[in-house]
Amino acid sequence: MTTLVERSSPTARRRRFIASPGAFLTWGGMAIFLILVFGVVASVVVNSFAGKWFDSWLPTSYTGSWYGTAWTQYDLTQVVVTTLVVAIVVVALSVLIGVPASYVLARKKFPGSKFVMLLFLLPIMMPPITYGIPLATLLNYYHLAPGLTGVILANLVPSVPFVVLTMTPFIEQINPSIESAARMCGASTSKLFLRILAPLLIPGILAAAVLVLVRTVGMFELTFLTSDSSSNTLVVALFTAMTGAGIRAQQSVDAMAVIYMLSMLVLLVIALRFVNPTQLVARVDDSKD
Numbered sequence: 485m486t487t488l489v490e491r492s493s494p495t496a497r498r499r500r501f502i503a504s505p506g507a508f509l510t511w512g513g514m515a516i517f518l519i520l521v522f523g524v525v526a527s528v529v530v531n532s533f534a535g536k537w538f539d540s541w542l543p544t545s546y547t548g549s550w551y552g553t554a555w556t557q558y559d560l561t562q563v564v565v566t567t568l569v570v571a572i573v574v575v576a577l578s579v580l581i582g583v584p585a586s587y588v589l590a591r592k593k594f595p596g597s598k599f600v601m602l603l604f605l606l607p608i609m610m611p612p613i614t615y616g617i618p619l620a621t622l623l624n625y626y627h628l629a630p631g632l633t634g635v636i637l638a639n640l641v642p643s644v645p646f647v648v649l650t651m652t653p654f655i656e657q658i659n660p661s662i663e664s665a666a667r668m669c670g671a672s673t674s675k676l677f678l679r680i681l682a683p684l685l686i687p688g689i690l691a692a693a694v695l696v697l698v699r700t701v702g703m704f705e706l707t708f709l710t711s712d713s714s715s716n717t718l719v720v721a722l723f724t725a726m727t728g729a730g731i732r733a734q735q736s737v738d739a740m741a742v743i744y745m746l747s748m749l750v751l752l753v754i755a756l757r758f759v760n761p762t763q764l765v766a767r768v769d770d771s772k773d
Contacts, residue, residue: 525745532738554739557732558721564747566632567701567717571751574639574700575693581640582647583689587681589648590655604645612642612705620709634710635717639700646699647692654688655681694755701748718744 535545623629666680704719722744725737
């Protein structure tokens with residue numbers, strides 16, 4: 485038996501080696517990608533704490549004063565508050581507009597419904613800059629931009645379709661007989677939405693809110709075209725710090741970039757605390773039962 489094991493082991497090893505080049509390429513490509521991303525992020529983080537860094541692999545001294553400098557120099561208190569206000573308002577309005585629209589598209593079959601769905605797809609499929617310029621021109625014409633109102637309205641254009649495309653499959657998977665039974669029992673439309681559909685749609689609403697939240701905080705083009713100095717979000721303020729006129733210490737800009745990365749990370753952690761993307765479909769299937 486020992487001889488058989490010794491004879492079979494080289495064959496098994498050879499088979500494993502022959503069968504795994506694709507796996508080696510896949511894992512190797514992923515490893516290279518992660519190393520490059522980690523290197524870029526690490527260089528920004530290290531430079532944000534660098535006191536002096538010339539002709540060496542690591543800084544010769546470290547300091548945390550660049551974060552205080554960036555916070556005061558770029559007025560990050562106002563920028564962070566503006567970013568949160570824009571994100572919260574856009575998420576709330578997108579859900580209020582997108583959920584009823586999703587219900588109509590999921591339950592009502594009417595001529596041109598596919599064309600309406602195509603219209604919702606356009607802001608997602610097209611680059612934001614292609615419709616951002618005429619949209620900003622229109623908002624400027626009606627004196628809604630530049631400013632906070634213009635930033636919110638511009639971000640609603642791609643956010644509402646996100647909610648519609650996320651919520652429509654959730655609504656379609658809910659058995660219509662549940663609604664029919666509720667109406668036979670005398671439930672009004674408002675009670676049907678608040679007491680019957682809303683609990684079943686909570687996973688979809690949370691998933692849509694997460695998508696809109698992340699997209700709004702990271703949306704640069706539309707926010708840049710419709711904002712001013714008092715309504716810049718973090719991503720626009722970071723771009724302005726990088727490209728604006730004047731001489732700025734690179735360490736303070738990198739400190740601002742780290743603050744932006746941490747803000748995005750905190751938002752994602754909070755969002756994923758309430759939403760588990762891998763369980764969304766399972767929750768909808770459970771609601772059907």
